[in-house]
Amino acid sequence: MPQIRTSKDNLSQSLAQINQASRDLEDAQPEEIIRYAYDLLGDDLTVTCSFSDAVLAHVATTAVPGIEIVLLDTQFLFAETHWYATELRNKFNLNLHIMEPLVQSENLWQTNIEGCCAARKVEPLQRLLSDKTGWVTGVRRADAETRAMTPVMAYDIVRNVIKVNPLATMSDDDIALYERIHELPEHPLVDKGYSSIGCWPCTRPVEGDEDKRSGRWAGQDKIECGLHV
Ligand code: SF4
Numbered sequence: 001m002p003q004i005r006t007s008k009d010n011l012s013q014s015l016a017q018i019n020q021a022s023r024d025l026e027d028a029q030p031e032e033i034i035r036y037a038y039d040l041l042g043d044d045l046t047v048t049c050s051f052s053d054a055v056l057a058h059v060a061t062t063a064v065p066g067i068e069i070v071l072l073d074t075q076f077l078f079a080e081t082h083w084y085a086t087e088l089r090n091k092f093n094l095n096l097h098i099m100e101p102l103v104q105s106e107n108l109w110q111t112n113i114e115g116c117c118a119a120r121k122v123e124p125l126q127r128l129l130s131d132k133t134g135w136v137t138g139v140r141r142a143d144a145e146t147r148a149m150t151p152v153m154a155y156d157i158v159r160n161v162i163k164v165n166p167l168a169t170m171s172d173d174d175i176a177l178y179e180r181i182h183e184l185p186e187h188p189l190v191d192k193g194y195s196s197i198g199c200w201p202c203t204r205p206v207e208g209d210e211d212k213r214s215g216r217w218a219g220q221d222k223i224e225c226g227l228h229v
Pocket residue numbers: 074076108109112113114116117118120121198199200201202225
């Protein structure tokens with residue numbers, strides 16, 4: 001594996017090495033990818049988890065028991081998501097942290113969804129990553145066309161971290177198989193037609209052959225919350 005600098009001050013100097021490691025890990029199992037990142041970065045690695053399903057949290061805590069897993073709580077999450085995250089924490093002994101926004105009572109989602117996501121998602125993530133060097137996400141190529149080129153690992157110039165996407169190559173069938181093998185519980189809203197689960201004001205169930213992310217910001221000219229840009 002290539003030598004990668006691991007200080008926040010010189011991460012950007014390892015761009016070529018990070019890209020090479022990403023190519024080397026293309027066929028690795030998700031647990032191996034997280035293990036590699038943790039061996040490299042130790043506790044400077046954090047995992048953010050939306051808790052739409054249990055796969056990322058299970059993979060991460062299997063690879064590195066006790067690894068920090070963070071739920072970015074916009075304060076507009078479904079009650080079911082809070083319940084589900086707590087269930088998974090108890091069942092799998094997750095080292096779960098809740099990150100809250102600095103804003104408390106504004107209802108910007110009614111008038112300015114970009115501003116709302118910026119205050120309730122992007123800013124807390126920026127704060128979380130300000131002293132981290134690695135960030136593990138659940139982004140997959142199969143999520144959407146806009147994510148089809150997602151690398152296993154990349155330098156995130158905006159946050160100055162190594163962004164690790166251990167599920168990048170997993171198809172929907174791979175995810176379903178992983179859930180069956182490990183008998184993972186389902187988010188309670190999946191049964192009600194929610195295939196991608198975010199905040200309650202901006203998420204609706206999908207129907208028939210609709211794209212699985214089409215229930216997010218439906219009717220709006222928006223497809224990403226700003227975390228994965
Ligand atoms: S998804 Fe909607 S409610 Fe959640 S932070 Fe973004 S605009 Fe606000």
